[in-house]
Amino acid sequence: MTVRVGVLGATGAVGQRLIQLLDPHPSFEITTLTASDSSAGRSYRDAAKWRVDSPIPTGVADMTVQATEPDSVPDDVDLLFSSLPSSVGAEVEPAFCEAGYVLSSNSSNARMDADVPLVIPEVNADHLDLLEVQRDERGWDGAMVKNPNCSTITFVPTLAALTQFGLESVHVSTLQAVSGAGYDGVTSMEIIDNAIPHIGSEEDKLETESRKLLGDFDGAELTQNSVEVAASCNRIPTIDGHLENVWVETEEDISADDAAAAMESYPSLDLRSSPDPLIHVFSEPDRPQPRMDRTLGGGMAIATGGIRESPFGLQYNCLAHNTIRGAAGASVLNGELLLENGYL
Template identity: 75%
Template sequence: MTHRVGILGATGAVGQRFIQLLDGHPQFEIACLTASDASAGKPYREAAKWRLDSAIPKPVRDITVRATDPAEIPDDVDLLFSSLPSGVAAEIEPDLCAAGYVVSSNSSNDRMADDVPLTIPEINPDHLDLIEVQRDERGWDGALVKNPNCSTITMVPTLAALDEFGLERAQVSTLQAVSGAGYSGVTSMEIIDNAIPHIGGEEEKMETESRKLLGDFDGAELSLHSAEVAASCNRIPTIDGHLENVFAELADDPEPADVRAAMESYPSADLPSSPDQLIHVFGDDRPERPQPRMDRMRGDGMQVVAGGVQTTPAGVKYNCLAHNTIRGAAGASLLNGELLANEGWI
């Protein structure tokens, strides 16, 4: 079955990734594109300053961009992918859900709301059942589902694999690409020959979202994972690919080979955009990997890559990497959309 979908904020960096990833998708057909009032009424090819290294897909070039307003969305659209700025999304997304639309959103608003699923399909697909709680509490016919922050998505699959050893605490230092801030987010004078050891709000997102993603849902209420998470987030002059140094404290005392095996065997999801293997792990013969330029496009940009696994007095340390605008943003929302479709929510 083919579902008609819309993209909110279609002219931005993540919106462009949505269009790229949805081109030729087996389940979804783009039927609606929205953007700011300044872009509304223009064909997409004129409204968007296309910045990806592939051409604008032909099926969307002449689609007329609409204003981001519930009244502008066609009634026969089954699913909306949102890449709106969080302030705009906080105002518009609830109205869309109240109007009956299902929204798979990359925007940061409401990620930690008690009744909003924050979902990575390979990690916590059962959290989608929070939609029932959400609809009961808010009186919506539609639904709002979120994917986590791009740096959180990079780390959490590896922590989920380690949870079999009794995850107690995690500390992470990130080396995040400039594309995570948007095309105009960091100026060249700021980042060339430099590193910026602070990204506003990023540390808090990693510290809270990780525990929600790894938490338990009992059918009525979600409890956060007991592990403590501390993050230090840094911007560096790579274009794409967030690299992270993780230190995990565990109840058990696994060998590096056991850790690598747990990550490598952690199951992927049976969805069209899922990689065959969720986590690729480099052995101890390649301690210099993963690297952003070399490894961000593994699994078409949807795979998490880990390496440098070593033991510490308290547990293990390792590096992990993912493409921040594919796996960490548009691709994450797309996976959630595929899960919503497969589970019968749309």
């Protein structure tokens, strides 16, 4: 089955990654691209400053960019991938759902809404059925699923692997790449020879989204996990790849070997974009590293290493490619899950 798809916010950094990942995808056919009013009516080649590390797909380059509104998208589009700024997404995404479109969205708006599934398929695929609650409560023919923040995606799969030991508290300090702020997000004068120990609203996203992702869904209501999470977020001068230092306290005693085995054996899914293994465990204490390890599993794997026991619980480092696993790839994977579960 080939699904006709569109990309909302197609000219931005995540929109470009989406196009790069969707163009060769055997299940998805790009038929519609939208962007801001200043880009609408222009060819995609002219509207987008293409910055992705592969040539712009020939089948997309000459497509005409549409305005980001339901009336501009053909009725036969089965799935929309959204990479809109959250301020825009908060306004227009519900309008698309009301018009009957299904959205797999990377935008941060509505992630914590009680009836919006926030999904990492390998962690909480069952939460997707919140869409039934969402449609009942909102009267939508369409639906909206979200993937979490790029820094949240990096460490939550490792926590999911450790839930068998009883999670009590988590402390995480992030070292986040500049691409996470978008092309114009951090100037060179700010970040070269520097580190910025604050990223607006990022700490809150890690602390709240992680508890929702690890929560339990009973078919009608989602109960968040009770684990306490504290985060500190830092911007560093790497291009791609968020590296995170994590300390975990568990109810049961857990050795470094137990943790490594749990992460190594944590299952992937039988979906095209889900890597096997999902979590790559390094024995070397100085890995993972962004430049060397961010493209594991096509950029969709989580890398971890430096696992050891400490006075503050289990300690380890983890890494993910923030614009692939942490953004565009996560949305594509959620699209595959929607297709697998009959929502398209």
